[in-house]
Amino acid sequence: KAGVTQTPRYLIKTRGQQVTLSCSPISGHRSVSWYQQTPGQGLQFLFEYFSETQRNKGNFPGRFSGRQFSNSRSEMNVSTLELGDSALYLCASSLWLNTGELFFGEGSRLTVL
Amino acid sequence: KNEVEQSPQNLTAQEGEFITINCSYSVGISALHWLQQHPGGGIVSLFMLSSGKKKHGRLIATINIQEKHSSLHITASHPRDSAVYICAVSGGSQGNLIFGKGTKLSVKP
Numbered sequence: 588k589a590g591v592t593q594t595p596r597y598l599i600k601t602r603g604q605q606v607t608l609s610c611s612p613i614s615g616h617r618s619v620s621w622y623q624q625t626p627g628q629g630l631q632f633l634f635e636y637f638s639e640t641q642r643n644k645g646n647f648p649g650r651f652s653g654r655q656f657s658n659s660r661s662e663m664n665v666s667t668l669e670l671g672d673s674a675l676y677l678c679a680s681s682l683w684l685n686t687g688e689l690f691f692g693e694g695s696r697l698t699v700l
Numbered sequence: 701k702n703e704v705e706q707s708p709q710n711l712t713a714q715e716g717e718f719i720t721i722n723c724s725y726s727v728g729i730s731a732l733h734w735l736q737q738h739p740g741g742g743i744v745s746l747f748m749l750s751s752g753k754k755k756h757g758r759l760i761a762t763i764n765i766q767e768k769h770s771s772l773h774i775t776a777s778h779p780r781d782s783a784v785y786i787c788a789v790s791g792g793s794q795g796n797l798i799f800g801k802g803t804k805l806s807v808k809p
Contacts, residue, residue: 630786
């Protein structure tokens with residue numbers, strides 16, 4: 588059974604640009620959640636999607652957005668990048684919303700110059 | 701004050717030692733997760749529990765709902781157990797995951 592796949596694994600952007608990250612969950616999993624990890628703040632919840640609807644959102648500005656497609660694949664977008672957006676972005680999938688074991692992808696490491 | 705507190709922040713042990721990592725939380729939860737993160741970033745879910753105790757190999761996780769406290773124990777520790785262990789709770793007012801700062805474990809041969 589394939590795990591959670593995140594692409595791209597590494598990317599470098601400059602301030603003001605935008606970025607789109609992709610997450611393919613484990614087959615059959617309907618919930619996808621996104622997290623930001625930085626050395627200073629640790630892991631922080633961004634948002635969670637279930638059945639193409641955002642169900643929960645963390646305390647991040649509106650520049651951070653996401654969506655989920657009918658096949659449960661999810662994307663997150665960060666617009667007008669700032670230096671502080673440099674982080675490891677992780678997604679996780681689970682069978683259902685707010686319950687069940689989480690399966691994490693390897694993450695997308697974003698560097699903003 | 702953080703809603704999820706872990707202790708210790710750093711832990712060095714000799715191979716074979718019994719290790720305990722603690723997690724206290726201040727919000728109502730539906731479940732508590734113990735996660736392991738190796739250098740390079742990948743996170744593996746070790747346990748998800750809402751009551752009692754779970755065991756997997758040399759790892760044991762316990763939770764006391766009344767005291768809002770959980771512990772992760774590693775018996776007969778091994779250098780390959782070296783990683784960051786993160787406690788996370790789901791529930792709270794928004795229903796999303798809230799993470800502790802992590803415990804960095806180093807097991808020396």
